[in-house]
Amino acid sequence: MSDSASKPRPQYRNLSVPQILSYRLPLAGKSSILHRASGALLFLCLPLVIIPLFGRSVTSAESYASIQEWTSNPLCKIVLLVLIWGYLHHFCAGIRYLTLDLHVGNDKVTAQKSAGVVFGISLALTVVFGLKLFGAW
């Protein structure tokens, strides 16, 4: 007790940006931090992008059509695509957490596999919506 009082323990705070970027997280860890990041992104964009866009889409046939005009700007398309990815990742990773809460697939191997499934489904759906957004079909 007196030892620790006279000589404070060294603290290791590995919070510098290069250190964080050099972490090699397992797939489940990547899914987890992206779940948080996508949630924060959706929160920030809610009144700035998402609600105004919703308003245009439901108010009138003219405003509905004007969205197409708005998305003719490639920068708007990219913003929309990032938000679509954010929603899909948050959705898929969230469903994985709900199954984990029910004690389904909590062992190491299954949990890594389900994290892979989250990336597979959310990225595949992002590609599908992205192709639609960029007018591939």
Add this chain to the structure above:
Amino acid sequence: MATHERLGTKRLVVGAHYGTLDFIVQRCTAIIMAVYTLILFFGFIFSSGMSFETWQHLFVFHVGALPVGQLLATLAFFSLAWHAWIGVRDIWMDYVTSAGLRLFLQVLTILWLVGSIVFFAKILWSL
């Protein structure tokens, strides 16, 4: 009993179980939003034409005199705001150690979300 002996099932339970409530609310609101997302998605995809009319109909349809479309969207949005509050509050609690700054950010978060609710409700209920 000394504090360090109150372990496991003998631990002293205090407070109003706010953490448990938040944990359950976060999951329940997630399920509500997931179900509503699927309703909107399949309601639009399997409508004839995927046009403005079918999209707007999802938010304005009535059952008798009840504005069910608007009610469902409002309930889903309340779920969203409550869910986002818990999630964003968790982020501040994890990364912001200064109590004053954290309180400021939490108040800002509430204003942001309540403002979003009003903004959304105004658009939805003037249809």
